[in-house]
Amino acid sequence: MDVELNLNGEHLHAELEPHELLLDVLRDRFRLTGAKRSCDVQVCGACTVLVDGEPVSACSYLAVDARGHELMTIEGFAQTEEFAEFEAAFSRHAALQCGFCTPGMLLTLKALRDAGELATEEDIRHGLEGNLCRCTGYGSILVAARELAGAVEEQDQ
């Protein structure tokens, strides 16, 4: 079926099968490879994208269900002024190593902050429960997230 998608602010059409997963459509049709496939069962957060500002696991979300909603991938977020702040915080605190989890982490943190749910360390830990990282040990991610939450002054680092 022909489905119109609102993807990173663009209205695009795609011929979709009802069973196609959003992750496959983003990666294979639109070559948006920032969302990663890892666990494939909605556990790791590597495939996170935003649907109407809410983080969802694209590995478990039917692409046709995105019709009528606003989709944002890391590629779209990277075009915004806000992204520079996130990039700087992650870079300053070495909050990534291989980077595989990073797009999902950044989008989840953006959603949390937009929702006002990034105020405390407990918020951050709770909010990132669905985003797994094999490399960093999480400490540096928490520090970067606290900075994005406004809880860490740059000069304290």
Ligand code: FES
């Ligand atoms: S690949 Fe989707 S949650 Fe892990």
Ligand code: FES
């Ligand atoms: S930086 Fe490698 S998985 Fe998180």
